[in-house]
Amino acid sequence: MGGLKKYDIPGQAYFITTCTFRRKKIFQNEKCCQILLDNLEFYRKKFGFKLVGYVIMPDHLQCVVLPKTRTTASEIMRDFKKFSAKQISEYLKQNDSSKKKAKIYNIWQDGFYAFNLDNQDKLNEKLNYIHSDPVRNGLVSDMEDYKFSSYLWYTQEKGPIEIDQI
Numbered sequence: 001m002g003g004l005k006k007y008d009i010p011g012q013a014y015f016i017t018t019c020t021f022r023r024k025k026i027f028q029n030e031k032c033c034q035i036l037l038d039n040l041e042f043y044r045k046k047f048g049f050k051l052v053g054y055v056i057m058p059d060h061l062q063c064v065v066l067p068k069t070r071t072t073a074s075e076i077m078r079d080f081k082k083f084s085a086k087q088i089s090e091y092l093k094q095n096d097s098s099k100k101k102a103k104i105y106n107i108w109q110d111g112f113y114a115f116n117l118d119n120q121d122k123l124n125e126k127l128n129y130i131h132s133d134p135v136r137n138g139l140v141s142d143m144e145d146y147k148f149s150s151y152l153w154y155t156q157e158k159g160p161i162e163i164d165q166i
Helices: 029-049 073-095 120-136 151-157
Strands: 011-021 048-055 060-067 113-118
Touching: 011 120, 029 048, 029 060, 029 073, 029 151, 060 073, 060 120, 073 113, 073 151, 113 120, 120 151
Parallel strands: none
Antiparallel strands: 011 060, 011 113, 048 060
């Protein structure tokens, strides 16, 4: 995942996928999902990007972002992954019922996959892809039943965080 070339083209949105370390299902925990959402909000404000869509799956995050400034996907993901990992790791340590309290929690795999979306058709295709991911993976039978996705924002303008439609 980390060896793929990323093209930073101003004005283009990115479809981004990043996976948990060893594909651990960390995001089956709702509090860990909320930490991710809080970080998406924080870094959207910090870097000034538009969050066009997202889905948090048990072992990965997919999102579509459109940087407003000269910020790159790599800069956004570097900070997002660093600080979300720190917060999730702290939460997991505090709530670890095992006797190994000193356990180290690796949250993210190195790197991420970014795909440039240079036209509306590609953007729509990726939004449909991320919104249908919970159904494809058997987590729910209907896209609107999945809590950690931007799908409800597109259909009912509600959800855990606001989406920037473009």
